[in-house]
Amino acid sequence: MTARISVDADRPIGRISPRMYGSFVEHMGRCVYTxxxxxxxxxxxxxxxxxxxxxxxxxxxxTTVRYPGGNFVSNYRWEDGVGPIQDRPRRLELAWHTTEPNTFGTDQFMTWCDQAGIEPMLAINLGTRGETDAVNLLDYVNGQADTQYANLRRTNGHEDPYNVRMWCLGNEMDGPWQVGHKNAEDYAYLALSTARAMHMVDQDLELVACGSAAWEMPTFGDWERTILDLAYDEVDYISLHRYVDPDAQDRASFLAAGVDLDRFIDGVIATADAVGAKHRSNKKIMVSVDEWNVWRLGAWNSIEHGFAPDDWPEAAPRIEDVYTGADALVVGGLLISLLRHADRVKAASMAQLVNVIAPIMTEKGGRAWRQTTFHPFAIASRIARGQAYDAVVASPVAGTERYGEIDAVDAVVTWDEETGTGSLLALNRSLTDAVDVTAALGALGVSRVKAAQIIAPDDLDAVNTADDPDRVHPVPHEVTLADGVLATTLPPASWLAVELA
Structure with a gap:
């Protein structure tokens, strides 16, 4: 089986935003605490x-981290998490049925971001709160004037404003599971009035309106249209959230999850552009995929409502999925889909960062290690920068129950003119067949291969653990480059990353 990849150097998709490689920290389970x-x-x-x-x-x-939620934010009082720790209240946390001690809050998160070299992205509570609290939080975080909340930040030991630029106007407000869930029209008016109030403080903020939590939502499409029809001029992004459940489909369909993400993103863009055309606007609404990952959602739903009414534990484990070799390949494929939409997807957050459906796992008081899904993200975030180019693939097909016949090989190419470096990311979605691949890259200026790594698990169900943290990991892979044409063989069910120069 053979596949050919070609790239038109004169037609880049778009510049890859640094925010493409974001993540998510929520007060959920053991993401923050431990x-x-x-x-x-x-x-x-x-x-x-x-x-x-x-x-x-x-x-x-x-590069960026969204905080503090997530479902958590829709019942969160941000004031609970600032000031002397001994004075902070303990609260019932409704979203995940735990007790929130509030010993970690906004200032500590900002300190963590500063240490990690990460841009913070804050979500505000539009479930149980509104415009006034949003402006108060904005003043606390960014305020420079002699005001109550900017002075409170100073009193708490943080003289300089944090200058957070990107703000989410609530979270998954279309979902009936959300505290303060609203219909589209009610949320649209609240988002609009909150955005206007925040822009009265700072006109240059970048604001994200809540889109659909999933494209299976019965309100999908109508929700986005209603929100943007009202708030088009005040927001910069519409969000979408996408989780892929390996237990809800055959494995061939699971490996083709990028097809699903492509369709979701394309649908959101089409809806946003239709509203823009109606408004005769030159502005383009960008997309923030500010939650995405592999999640065994069905397994969580089976226990979600089984908590005892008098049991409110602190930092109890929640959705600590242990990721497999197949999961790593799917994360690699989803990254290809996100990069393929680099012209409109200008922010993305893999959810979450630690312990909760996360690439990093920890033991309380003990070890930390990389899950299988850590590796494709770490590689892509390092080498896939600059411009994204649509890799036109002539590929054999693979059969799936969910999508029918799809291209066995999926790929994207990136190139950064300033550094003279780039990447080829490719996924072989066939479970049974190796594919010989050639990629014509000479038009970009590619003259050498710096490195090539592949994730091709011998057991797609293999996992990384604290005792065996490198069971699934990338290994060097043989590729050749002659006259600008790269050649290699992709084993069945494999994800390849080639660093170009």
Whole structure:
């Protein structure tokens, strides 16, 4: 079986935003507590931040992190998480049925971001709160004037404003599981009035309106149209969230999850552009895929409502999926889909960062290690920069139950003129057949291969654990380059990353 990849150097898709490689920290399960924050851990610094996790976060190459939720934010009082720790209240956390101690909050998150070299992306509570609280939080975080909340930040030991630019106007407000769930029209008016109030403080903020939590939602399409029809001029992004459940489909369809993500993104873009055309606007609404990952959602749904009404544990484990070799390949394929939409997807957050459906796992008081899904993200965030180019693939087909026949090989090419470096990312979605691949890259100026790595698990169900943290990992792979044409063979079910120069 053979596949040919070609690239038109004169037709890039778009510049890859650094925010493409974002992640997500929510007060859920052990993401914060015993994840990034554990004051008693042997590696913790004076701020209680785990430095073993910090090193892995830097290696992962995360550029932005969305905080503090997620479903958590829709019942969150941000004031609970600032000021002296001994004075912070303990609250019932409704989204995940736990007790929130509030010993970690906004200032500590900003300190963590500063240490990690990460841009913060904040979500505001539009479930149980509104415009006034959003402006108060904005003033606390970014305020420079002599005002109550900017002065409160100073009193809490943070003289300089944090200058957070990107803000999410709530979270998954289309979902009936959300505290403060609203219909499209009610949310649209609240998002519009909140955006206007925030823009009265700072006209240059970048605001993300809530799109659909899934494209299976019965309101998908109508939801986006309603929100943007009202708030088009005040928002910059519409969000979408996409989780892929390996237990809800055959494995061939699972490996083709990029087809699903492509269709979702294309549908959101089409809806946004239709609203823009109606408004006769030159503005383009961008897309923030600010939650995406592999998640065994059915397994979570089976236990979600089984919690005892009098049991509100603190930092209880929640959705700590253990990822397989197949999951790593799918994450690699989803990254290809995101990069293929680099012209409109200007922010993306792999959810979440630590312990909760995460690429990094920890033990309380103990070890931290890389899950299988860590590796494709870490590689792509390092080498896939600059411009994305549509890799036109002439490929044999693979059969799936969900999507029918699809191209066995999926690929994207990136190239950065300024650094003279780029990448080829390719996924062989066939479970049974190797594919000989050639890629004509000479038109971009490619003259050598710096490195080539492949993830091709001998067992697609293999996992990484604290005792065996490298069971699934990338290994060097043989490729040749002659006269600008790269050649290699992709084994069945494999993800390849080639660093070009």
């Amino acid at each position: 994840g990034i924050f554990e004051p008693d851990h042997p590696t913790a610094d004076a701020n209680g931040l785990r430095q073993d996790v910090m090193e892995l976060v830097r290696e992962l190459g995360v």
